[in-house]
Amino acid sequence: MxxxxxxxxxxxxxxxxxxxxxxxxxxxxxxxxxxxxxxxxxxxxxxxxxxxxxxxxxxxxxxxxxxxxxxxxxxxxxxxxxxxxxxxxxxxxxxxxxxxxxxxxxxxxxxxxxVSRRAWLMIDFDPIRPEGIAATEAEVQESLERAELVHGELTVRGWPEPVFCFSGNGYHLDYCLDAGNTDLMRDLLRETLLGLQLQFSDKAKKTDLGSTIAEGQIGVKIDAGVFNAARIT
Known part of the structure; x- marks a missing residue:
């Protein structure tokens, strides 16, 4: 990689x-x-x-x-x-x-x-924290480890090598596609992200500050909302 x-x-x-x-x-x-x-x-x-x-x-x-x-x-x-x-x-x-x-x-x-075509699928690993708060070094490290775990699992399933990116608050894996920008492809990518989220995300609770996790613990979620074609990163 x-x-x-x-x-x-x-x-x-x-x-x-x-x-x-x-x-x-x-x-x-x-x-x-x-x-x-x-x-x-x-x-x-x-x-x-x-x-x-x-x-x-x-x-x-x-x-x-x-x-x-x-x-x-x-x-x-x-x-x-x-x-x-x-x-x-x-x-x-x-x-x-x-x-x-x-x-x-x-x-x-x-x-x-x-969008003229679907060129990429982004799998975004976001540390669970209150909104507007930068991720700590420990949270960023947890995001990295979760991304590496998912990368390994998807490689075993036959997925190609992704582009591995650091955003500042966490990591994301970007997998190359060559697909049309259709409703069917949108729904397929959304279901793919929802499946990965269910399998690899930590559970968080909702508060007035947004999603959070128990004090002293570090959690990471896969953002299932990045399936839209015009997503910016």
């Missing part, structure tokens, strides 16, 4: 450039168009994007444009988060903001119907 792609590598510019190029090469075919969304800490104006707002959106098919702009924005304003669609979108969407970023309003991003 290749070394995990770690979003924490984005802290260092050289690692950031390497991480972006490596990720692009692993996840996207030549000619694929994907949407990238950047969430700013506050609305500001800049010559790095068009418009004014806290959410930036762009449609890219050029890794050089992605690298140059994402690195420049990271250095300039230190955004809150950067996300990308795992699956490629309809190339016509590029006319909205082609290889550049534009301030976008809520709901203006790519939707499930805009």
């Amino acid at each position: 290749a070394a995990p792609i770690r979003t924490s590598d984005l802290i260092d510019e050289k690692k950031m450039i390497s991480n972006i190029r490596r990720s692009w090469g692993l996840f996207y075919r030549n000619g694929s168009v994907v949407e990238i969304r950047i969430f700013l800490r506050e609305a500001v104006r800049s010559n790095l994007w068009t418009g004014y707002g806290t959410t930036l959106s762009g449609y890219f098919d050029d890794v050089n444009a992605v690298t140059n702009l994402v690195v420049a924005i990271e250095k300039s304003v230190g955004p809150q988060a950067t996300y990308i669609t795992l699956n490629p979108v309809d190339k016509r969407l590029a006319s909205r903001s082609y290889n550049r970023f534009t301030a976008a309003k809520r709901g203006e991003g790519a939707s499930d119907k805009d």
Whole structure:
């Protein structure tokens, strides 16, 4: 298994450039168009994007444009988060903001119907904790161990090797697909994730703060809600 792609590598510019190029090469075919969304800490104006707002959106098919702009924005304003669609979108969407970023309003991003094909299945291992709380090192380690367990089980069942990724609060396994974006495929992926969740997730209880687990224990759940085609990560 290749070394995990770690979003924490984005802290260092050289690692950031390497991480972006490596990720692009692993996840996207030549000619694929994907949407990238950047969430700013506050609305500001800049010559790095068009418009004014806290959410930036762009449609890219050029890794050089992605690298140059994402690195420049990271250095300039230190955004809150950067996300990308795992699956490629309809190339016509590029006319909205082609290889550049534009301030976008809520709901203006790519939707499930805009995805051209199902390229990936993401199995996300999320440490169980109150909402808005970063995972501890121990929780991240538990997420890693659960991901490795599921990876081993699926390998025995004949699944191919996944891309192994670290998100900052946990790990996810991304399995390559080559399928249509159909209702049947959506339902199949949802049922697959629900089955894995049932088999490999720890039980949590609901509180006013969200899902949690008994004090002194560490739990991990598989997120069964990431089956939608336009999922960003």
